[in-house]
Amino acid sequence: MTDEPGPAERALYLTAVRRGGRLRPEDLAPADRPTLAALVARGLLTPTATGWTAASPRALGDRIGLELRTRAVRLLRYAERLPGALAPLAHAYDEARRPVAGPPSGGDPVGGPSAVGPSAVGPSAVGPSVVGPGSIGCGAGRVDDVAEVRRRVGDLVAECREEVLAAQPGPRPPEGLRTALAQDLSLLRRGCSLRAVYQPVALADAAVRDQVALRTGRGAQVRVLAEPYERMLVFDRAVAVIPAAGDRGRAVFLTDPTTVAYLVAQFERDWARGAPAARHLDPPSATTVRIGRLLARGLTQRAVATRLGVSERTVAAHISRLRDRYGAQTLFHLGWQLRGEHRD
Template structure:
């Protein structure tokens, strides 16, 4: 049964209310029986000696809400206990996959035993996602993520729970985006949910390659431009090289906060005109300001979107919503 009454249940309940809060057997058609049974089960109709009486929806809502909140608390407590309950099984799993993990390891080395998802190319998108989710769940120290291009907000929502779980375990999560990715308010909200739990985000307004690095032991890179295939790398030299590439990009990137501040009204108006194909001079004439003023706003827009030319900026702005 769903949490909310369906159309047939609502119609029958309203009929009872219009009849003075009562339903008699002769008021019902055979087709009303399923809705009647559902309303009784929900507590919205109470059986009497002569028929049924309508109950207060507020009282029913309070009662159901109390039970749902109680159940939610129980589930949260269960979720908190689950890692500890499964801890012995997880350690046995790790030991079976990596016998002797932890022995004879140099001091200060990253324990990579829990993140080795197997090297090689994976062609199936669902399998790629499954392996990445496994790497996130088994990560012990840090995740490095270079994510060029726009970020689909649905994808961010899908992995939010596992990212927050990673951060709550005390792992580090550092991500580099391009400016265009943070132009979407929905993406900004998703980023804020992660940074609020300790994730670090920077923005780099230049081309770079997509990659994920887990505990500096496993790296994941695209195997094709469509990103339908991925390569999982475990060679220490290769992974170290990719991690160094990330650190180089991270050092050149700027904190995401500079790109999350909303642009001024004038900057937005200039962006709209650029998106319509107007030149810098035409924009200045339309708004009655100097070309120098327009150039300053265009410079801010270029920084925000990572555009190197006016044409590139106009092309990126065409994909924005300008209500």
């Protein structure tokens, strides 16, 4: 049972508590039998030779809480896997609905290794390429050639004058960041704003944290969001680059103002929910890491304290630092964010 005890169950349990934690058969009315059975099934009453004994509600809460968290983690993992599992079907569906026309006008892959800034586009993340609105000439242009994608994104980076927005889910290969560093720093030196959203797994690598620190030290802004979101780049709020039909080996360049404005709004929503990357750049203490691992396994604060042989107050202090680091509102939310970063 994972639901809460009802009024009748609470009343009968309190009766047992008032009677010294015990119930005898003669204490029960015939109508109490279903309620008694429910309390025994929950583990709140334990049968004995002479009747029933009240058990600790805290033990029940811990057991049910762990069961619910385990179930929630299973469902969240399923939710993360489902889009990828359906991607081949979605791609076939999109291809079947695409009208027959001439060769695509252009686009580029938005996947693979990438830097904090525009260089995050392209499977090899050799560096960003920019495609100005005039380069496409229409609301959308698809590019299937990797080299052409890199060239266009590189042009966009070189021509950018005000702002680059980058939503980059998944891990960030440090070699791609190092390759793109010169372009990103040049962008920042020109006075352009550079804002990027990463997932916690990206900053689990010390080499990636070093690369991020080099950019934030020159004015780039990076936030970390432990939620699913879509990959995109937006240049000067005029050109957006997104993966083509779920295929990160190809990309679409969008210049339609309404579409670009919609994507910018999506980015701003994710940006507002993200936590500053500065909280991730300084590695946590060994004790904090151990506590994070136990939380990721679904243990409660009390269970973590017992496992480590420390006080709950000490565990609470470490949890507070972890919550601040990951911007988590609840203990379960924190455990979910830590699941990919802290594993035994």
